[in-house]
Amino acid sequence: MNQMTEIKPLTRKDFESDQDVRWCPGCGDYALLAQVQKLLPTLGIPRENFAFISGIGCSSRFPYYMETYGMHSIHGRAPAIASGLKLARPELSVWVVSGDGDSLAIGGNHFIHAMRRNIGLKMIMLNNRIYGLTKGQYSPTSEFGKKTKTTPLGSIDRPFSPVSVALGAGATFVARTVDSDHTHLLETLRRAAEHPGTAFVEVLQNCLVFNDGAYNTLADKETRDDARILLEHGKPLRFGKDGNKGIRMRGFDPEVVTIGEGGVTEADLAVHDESAPNGGLAFFLSQFAAPLPVPLGVFRSVEAPAYEALSTQLAADARAQKGPGTLEKLFNSGDTWTIA
Numbered sequence: 001m002n003q004m005t006e007i008k009p010l011t012r013k014d015f016e017s018d019q020d021v022r023w024c025p026g027c028g029d030y031a032l033l034a035q036v037q038k039l040l041p042t043l044g045i046p047r048e049n050f051a052f053i054s055g056i057g058c059s060s061r062f063p064y065y066m067e068t069y070g071m072h073s074i075h076g077r078a079p080a081i082a083s084g085l086k087l088a089r090p091e092l093s094v095w096v097v098s099g100d101g102d103s104l105a106i107g108g109n110h111f112i113h114a115m116r117r118n119i120g121l122k123m124i125m126l127n128n129r130i131y132g133l134t135k136g137q138y139s140p141t142s143e144f145g146k147k148t149k150t151t152p153l154g155s156i157d158r159p160f161s162p163v164s165v166a167l168g169a170g171a172t173f174v175a176r177t178v179d180s181d182h183t184h185l186l187e188t189l190r191r192a193a194e195h196p197g198t199a200f201v202e203v204l205q206n207c208l209v210f211n212d213g214a215y216n217t218l219a220d221k222e223t224r225d226d227a228r229i230l231l232e233h234g235k236p237l238r239f240g241k242d243g244n245k246g247i248r249m250r251g252f253d254p255e256v257v258t259i260g261e262g263g264v265t266e267a268d269l270a271v272h273d274e275s276a277p278n279g280g281l282a283f284f285l286s287q288f289a290a291p292l293p294v295p296l297g298v299f300r301s302v303e304a305p306a307y308e309a310l311s312t313q314l315a316a317d318a319r320a321q322k323g324p325g326t327l328e329k330l331f332n333s334g335d336t337w338t339i340a
């Protein structure tokens with residue numbers, strides 16, 4: 001009689017490593033860890049097929065806490081290492097966890113190229129708008145005028161919107177969520193996990209030691225409905241405590257309007273379309289700053305060929321045309337010469 005091996009379903013516990021979590025008590029990074037550990041067992045992927053690659057920073061300690069393969073790599077270089085892994089082993093689910101400093105300062109170059117290549121990585125950026133690990137220097141997402149240890153008179157740098165950078169680099173999946181809303185965080189990660197190309201998720205994350213309260217209005221149940229706008233595909237851009245505020249486009253300028261005032265109806269509001277071919281509305285949304293609400297959700301989700309699939313095909317076509325190669329043949333091909 002054939003004996004069937006019973007495959008035990010995975011649980012959140014299966015993804016918890018035996019390492020002590022060293023983040024400060026109350027750090028927003030815990031929320032991401034908990035939701036990722038909750039999500040992975042539901043994806044139907046064997047645990048040995050997950051890999052978490054990080055750079056350097058508090059956020060980049062993430063792989064230690066996951067009972068998966070992983071690597072705490074080099075400052076800003078996680079996308080390069082993760083890209084190599086994904087190309088060599090396309091069947092793996094490869095995740096990058098990084099910070100705003102790691103991804104947008106030293107790692108800006110690697111970040112934009114991962115976005116434009118559309119390689120199948122899940123890239124999460126914990127954006128606390130500060131360097132946490134090195135104790136409070138300003139980062140590329142710190143606000144103009146922000147006083148930090150390296151900007152004692154206030155920053156004169158104009159900050160990046162990570163979502164705008166990702167969209168500008170041609171990313172096919174771009175989303176933003178916040179550490180304080182666990183349901184939204186989990187659902188956003190799920191959408192990213194399902195996306196075949198590069199999936200970028202910005203997580204607004206509180207660093208309670210060096211930049212506490214950066215996202216208070218989004219965390220506080222009293223203020224959050226007026227401070228955020230939840231993006232839903234095909235739905236009008238509506239928000240507010242009473243659900244009666246919305247975004248109307250005046251040419252290329254978005255404005256906040258109130259339904260029922262001045263003859264405004266829901267039909268006047270812009271409608272969110274995450275799969276719009278030109279991505280123009282997504283870019284507008286990514287530039288929202290006070291008094292406009294902070295958009296949360298999926299800005300853009302479109303399909304394009306994944307880099308690893310194209311690369312595998314390219315290699316198969318070359319082999320079919322020229323037969324299997326060897327390193328020796330390669331070294332002796334093309335322009336070679338003998339030094340006398």
Ligand SMILES: Cc1ncc(C[n+]2csc(CCOP(=O)(O)OP(=O)(O)O)c2C)c(N)n1
Nearest residue numbers: 056057058059075099100101102131132133
């Ligand atoms: C080559 C190199 N340069 C600088 C540093 C110092 N360094 C370590 S982490 C970090 C910034 C981390 O900030 P962020 O990515 O925002 O992560 P957080 O700690 O806030 O999670 C810097 C500058 C380093 N480790 N290596």
Ligand code: SF4
Nearest residue numbers: 024027058132207208
């Ligand atoms: S310094 Fe900030 S980002 Fe780093 S672990 Fe502490 S609270 Fe989190």
